[in-house]
Amino acid sequence: MIPALPHRALYVAFDRFPSRKGSAVHIDRFARALFERSGGGLLYVLGGDGLPPYQREGNVEIVRYMREAEHVLERAAGFGARLAALLQDLPDLEIAHFRDPWGGVPIVEHGGSFTTVYEVNGLPSIELPFLYPAIPGLDRMAELERRCLEAADIVITPSQVTANRLPVPATVIPNGADIRPQAEPPPLQDYLLYFGALQPWQGVDTALRAVARLGLPLVICASVHPRRAKAYRKLAERLGVEVHWHFALPEEELARWRDHALLSLAPLRDCSRNVHQGCAPLKILESMAAGVPVVASDLPAVRELITDGETGRLVAPDRPGELARAIRVLLDFPEERARMGAAARAHIERHFTWEASVARLQAAYGERIPAWPTP
Known part of the structure; x- marks a missing residue:
């Protein structure tokens, strides 16, 4: 043409x-x-x-x-x-x-x-x-x-x-990210969230191993075709993790899951793609804009977006145990979780729209x- x-x-x-x-x-x-x-x-x-x-x-x-x-x-x-x-x-x-x-x-x-x-x-x-x-x-x-x-x-x-x-x-x-009114809640309460693509550098396997220690459901809103999730589905089944899978959701449906999650996870791997090349994950910015605290890997590019303990939590990458402990602490202190989510939203509104x-x-x-x- x-x-x-x-x-x-x-x-x-x-x-x-x-x-x-x-x-x-x-x-x-x-x-x-x-x-x-x-x-x-x-x-x-x-x-x-x-x-x-x-x-x-x-x-x-x-x-x-x-x-x-x-x-x-x-x-x-x-x-x-x-x-x-x-x-x-x-x-x-x-x-x-x-x-x-x-x-x-x-x-x-x-x-x-x-x-x-x-x-x-x-x-x-x-x-x-x-x-x-x-x-x-x-x-x-x-x-x-x-x-x-x-x-x-x-x-x-x-x-x-x-x-x-x-x-x-x-x-x-x-x-x-856009600062928007909160969407209607989804048909599930008290869940953790991962959303985005499923490439190896995203660390979805680390998230699954961490959540297996917590006994909470994990919602995964993948931006790709279900066939890309085959290996992760097998891993979740082997670990006994309750995963609610969703694929290529329209924005209005994704917003429901994003806005009402207890926490959003960004367990990026410690690899050259993330550490030496750098990245700017939208999943982090969009969760922060929704007022949902993010628990993410402590990598240089992520530190451009999150201040540990103020607008989110940063943990050592590729360590499911440390990720699980950080999640558990925030789950045990809902007031701190709410404060962190509000600070994250304000940070996006000031610097990252x-x-x-x-x-x-x-x-x-x-x-x-x-x-x-x-x-």
Whole structure:
């Protein structure tokens, strides 16, 4: 599909959109901010799960790369090749904003006069080995990342840990959350909550082993297909943990579980993906915004969001016993739990709203890109 409109803005993400993953929430906020600034634009993303290959919503066009592949690198190559072709039909482009090297390389090699923005949420050379341990070409991936970083006019990232790792200066623009009225309660009381994706670095196995020591139900609202939970379901059954599974819930249903949990868990693993690359988990920010205390792994990127003992609890990663003890203490002192939840909500309202993040993004754009006139 050739874009029908003379777009001046392009946002590219090697992610399925929309979806229930945190990355899709971020894409929605930042792409919307870009397109509101530019009077429209083209969003190029992955398709799947019944999404159409082409969609038009007012002055925004969405083109989805639909071709599946046996391996992620094969699909990434096809994604990039399609983008290179799309760029030939965007002669009026003034800004191209991308989230990964698969979209970045065609953009920085295109040779146009438009401004390029690299939004570094993760580095494939670090993340992909966790999902595909035998994946080849890590040096090649790292080289593509470096090429994009060195060629981009603006580099942004949600975590100071990530910014410190990059070989070029980067502007830190944190993820955000919305402060909303409390949702209606779900059909269950007195439960712990984990929500988000189920990649190995999330530490869901640590959560299951900790909750097995407590005798409380654990609600897991996974943002992915049920087949991704097979191993964790077997582990929960073996440990005797009562788990209430939910998959790809719409936001209004997820809010019910999130807003009424006793505690929210973010047991991130101590691994290079979390420690050296950095991260900015939306599950932490959204729980804090709901006034629900978070018990999370004590990692540098998490300390950017939570102050231990004030706006949440931080415990040593990969230690179910320590996680269980921290949970038990907060369960035994409901007044402290309520105080911590209120402090967390106030902290988000002061420092981590999506409104503030979008304002920082617009300021970053403004350093290189003048405001476009209203059409």
